[in-house]
Amino acid sequence: MSGHESTYVPKTGVEKWLDTRLPIVRFGADYLSLPTPKNLNYWYTFGAILTICLVTQIATGIFLAMHYQPNTAMAFASVERIMRDVNGGWLIRYVHANGASMFFVAVYIHMLRGLYYGSYKAPREMIWILGCVIFFLMISTAFLGYVLPWGQMSYWGAEVITNLIGAIPMIGEPVLIWLRGGPAIDNATLNRFFSLHYLLPFVIFGVVVLHLWALHTAGQNNPVGILIPKEREAKDTIPFHPYYTVKDGFALLVFLMMFAVFVFFMPNALGHADNYIPANPLQTPAHIVPEWYMLPFYAILRAIPDKFGGVVAMFGSIGVLFILPWLDTSKVRSMRYRPTMKIFFLIFVVVGLILGWCGGQLPDAQVVPGMPSFTLIDGQLNSYLWLTRLATLYYFAFFFVIMPFVGLKETPLKIPASISEPVLSGPLAMSGAVPADAEKKG
């Protein structure tokens, strides 16, 4: 796919003139005619969906910024003014607020898809790493944005999260004061958070461009996980347009319908009522929880009894994703042909959901109400504290133990020689396929 030759022929005089000066039409045409594996399923449509999510967030955000006041005395009221008085302001803000959640729904599916089909393995490590950079920037941007309405959850979320940095030994305290611009979260903090919240989406946009560049250099992965040999390119690929523009477009429509259900029928279902109370630096809400998409990481933070240890574990849970391509020892990309790993993967998905659930609960609350248990070290075994710890243990074990070990020990199924083979010949003929050797095939 990297050696894709341009088939664009400028037709009109203007196109010819432009093509020798700035071949931007050629660039777009080549993009649309890009040979793409013909077996991509609907899990592969989330890249396009994410692009639309980013554009939606930037577009709505620009218009919200025209009405928002980044000042502690006015921020909350200005958001309420957007909701009540600005023409269509309620719609723009609800799209922006729910859009963040939709963005994370899509990105989690997109990442799990990459994990399942081995899209991070050679030669696609850079695609994956840039994706991790985007994910980290997304989390940062979402956190900064959540502070802006200056409600109770905004303020106390900012307090708790910035305090994480204060946990770093030695430099923590000065860095914390530098970051906040004062001894406590205040106007200086709100101002800089607004500035950065406006900046980071454009940084994300830039990294997305790099992400796509890497994608088109290394070539698309596909559910079978094999590289398409040059001689089979004509048979196993189809042009991106119209085949995948239509498939992505259909998936996008379904996704937007779900998005619209949230915006129009349950716009506050994913938020917290406490954030409609103006920030009060002298009163902490009884139960501080981050937005749902941060809950698994928040759970990991709380699982560790040591303050700095918790911070390290939380950042480590995201950091480990960056080195994932080197933790997986398997030569087979797609888990379709890795029956053992597939089971561990499904457990991993469930554990991720459990971590998310735990992150929203009080640590001391009982998981099974009324079930007697005993105290293990520093808490009841039948508590979210211990459920979180067990889930955290699996989360890290999945990357550091299961991935390297299973990759060496398992016996993968036979990989088809081409992506057409399993479709054309059926399961019986599959047994005659060449033995699994992903490296040789690509």
Place this chain on the structure above:
Amino acid sequence: MAESVVTNEHPEGDATRRDFIHIAAGAAAVGAGVMMVWPLVNSMNPAADTLALSTVEFDTSKVAEGMQIVITWQGKPVFVRNRTAAELTRVIADNDASDLKERQTDQERTKVGHEPMLIVIGSCTHLGCIPTFGSGDYGGWFCPCHGSHYDASGRIRKGPAPKNLVVPNYEFTAGSTIRIG
């Protein structure tokens, strides 16, 4: 193009005047870049007007026995608590308790002659939530966020918080008036 003009009279690997100029120019550019970035980074530090709000005065005689008043200092809540005799007896008895994470006696956390008056910054040393008085296991504060228990001296006894509630720098200026900061 450079080869046609400059003849390299020096043996391979030897530093030339040209190398020196490259390194010197590069170093100057890096230095200039850092000097350019520093004011930007430094602008994020607390501004002069923020720093100017660094002291506050308060008359502790307004706090009756068993009562707590919360004042703000540098945007942070400060608890001024006039403890009862029973609370005082309990925290002094706990001076040698084995579960103190950061060992401090109650006397070290108060001023001589003003022992019942405890002045601490009211943010949990874990992640900064405000603890509430009276609901913990040790007759002191309890942080609702992540379950840290403090005694009536503000010392951490149980939970994830690493340190005792911080006693700010303060002194009694005249009679019962304190100046924090």
